[in-house]
Amino acid sequence: MAATKASKEQKYDRQLRLWGDHGQEELENAHVCLINSTASGTEILKNLVLPGIGSFTIVDGHKVSGEDVGNNFFLSNNSIGRNRAQAATELLQELNTDVSGNFVEESPDKLLDNDPEFFHRFTLVIGVQLPESTCLRLGSVLWNANVPFLVCRTYGLVGYMRLVVKEHTVIESHPDNALEDLRLDQPFAELKSHIQSYDLEGMGKKDHGHTPWIIIVAKYLEKWFSEVILLRIMLIRAAGCMRPLEVATLSVDDLFNGEQCNDITSQTPAFWVMTRAVREFVQNDGRGNLPVRGSIPDMIADSEKFINLQNVYREKAMQDASVVSKHVESLLQSVGKPSESISEQDIKLFCKNAAFLRVVRCRSLAEEYSVETVNKDEITCTMDSADGEMVLYLMLRSVDRFYQQHSRYPGVYNYQVEEDISKLKLCVNSLLQEYSLNVSVKDDYIHEFCRYGAAEPHTVASFLGGSAAQEAIKLITRQFVPFNNTFIYNAMSQTTATFQL
Structure with missing residues (x-):
């Protein structure tokens, strides 16, 4: 078992740095359905099979033609006349022995006629080169079943993607250039005590040079606050426009005010239960603040001082997560669900990323196409x-x-x-x-x-395949934020754009 885990860590080393063990686990548990194994379709699956998607099923009723072989690396001359799904599945599976591949020799329209619930079993359905009527039918079935649907298309020098999902919640959005959560403007008691333990005036030059900059900034902020902020507060109060300090970010504040956060039932997803628990923490225990994230940036400091400061933040983060956990337990009990239904590990991860929560809600295809x-x-x-x-x-x-x-x-x-x-x-x-x-x-x-002439050039299909696989991984791992809701690639000008249609 240990050897298997070690070999997987070595095999998937780079991607584990992106989405971690838990993200890889979601990927390995996923079952993706691809409709039509055209050049675009096989390029998408290639980029899902290589990182270790659990299993895939190709639905395709077409036979391999000479035109297919001309623009699809996963079909050969020997494949001509065979079912396209079967031929593509065999070659795609050779890329990664960890992945299970299946195929269905049927058109999506026939499956929708005879067994529409067939599509309910999948983590994600990807439809490639589908006619409009099929897209609308399948989109309606998947929308009602809450199964994400990614429509992809290569048409000449144009690439197109459309994401159809009612609601997609993201805990680990991995924002670029995120500000550190240091609480220097509102230090908690343990941080205050730690800051006060430093005597900058009595330090030698060497000790001062190895003191974490957070301590130095905090010391001078405290001095600045005492001299300036009191005067500012007096002026604001005199003007009658004093406002409470709002620390929660705007996007998170929108989630706190959402209907899903207010109405918790036994059917409410864990994301919204934890969001409600964090809201209660902010309104009560946190006094307007989100739970402490618990991390600090790298800096010049001696090891002992850095570790001591790091532990202050980590311990406070654990305390805050513990309080949020009690709120979660109380909410679960109120709707008759066991407290174990949301793990401590999930709550800690949620608290760590509370400032970066995101929810993507797309419009249905029916809404987009209706006059x-x-x-x-x-x-x-x-x-x-x-x-x-x-x-x-x-x-x-x-x-x-x-x-x-x-x-x-x-x-x-x-x-x-x-x-x-x-x-x-x-x-x-x-x-x-x-x-x-x-x-x-x-x-x-x-x-x-x-x-x-509705051609599907491989150069455009390969670009679209990489882009679509990236969005699919976002949806499966629930990490990073997928686009909303239409993506267009112009291969003539090498530009892209997204629209909310």
Whole structure:
């Protein structure tokens, strides 16, 4: 067992530094469904199989064609005529023996007709190169089952992703350049006592040079507060606009005021139970402050002084987490759930990251596509530039409309490219008219999308595969913040954009 763990640590060394043992465990317990093993689909799975996804299932009713072999590294000439899901599964499994691969020789539409609950079993469903009608049907099934759905598409020199999830909570958001939680403006009793134990005036030069800078700053802040802040408080009070100090960040404050935080039931997810417990801590025990994070940055100091200071913060963090744990226990008891249903380890992790909690809520595909609920403001605002990424989104919607009318995509046959240009232009105009969008699309884009012929170039598919796998790992590990909700990649200009549609 120890040998197996050691070999895994060696094998997955780099990624463990990103999402830790607990993130890797979530990854290894996940079961991902990929619909359609096209070039984009296999690139996504490649980037999930290599880091050790637990298992995957490919749903694909197509047979391998010569065109598939031409742009897909996971299909060979020997695969032609075989089921595409089976052929891709065999080669993908060779990348990592820890991963279990399965395949279903069926189209997603048939599964939706005969067994829609088939898709409920997965941690995440990734749909690749799907027609609009299939996307909407599958999106509705997964939305009602609370299964995250990631729609991916490569169309010529355009990459597209759409995340569909009701609510995705993130504890470890890993923000860039996060400020340290040192509490120098409001030092807790143990920190005050530790700071007062230092006599800077009586120190020699050597001792002073090896004193943690936190102590020095705290000493002078205390002096500055006593001289300046009292005067400022008097002036503010005199003006009648005194406000309580708000330490909790704005995003966390929004969570505290949310409906899920107020209405705790036996069905409430652990995230919201712990959020409510932290809110009660802030309002009572913390006196407006979140639990202490318990970490300090590296600094020049001798080992003994640094460790002593570090222990002050760590012990306070443990005390705060213990208080939050009691609030959690009380909340669980009030709804008839055992206190063990949320572990101490989870509570400590939650408290450590309380300032960085994030919740992503996406709109459903039905809302995006409905005339009544389409986000017209987002579309019109981002169409200020006639060459922005939003025009690519409108073109993708238009080629889907073309497919609905003609059962094929524009330009798939060379001899019909010129004929399809006028047909696609009609689709673009009808889309803009149906949604009452007062924007225009250049003819150049209509011509370009007809020339694409719904091709799936491997260079674009590989970029999209890496991007989609990254978002999938965010969803599975519940670490880092996924995009919300539409992502467009323009391979012509090498630019990307996200929109909330």
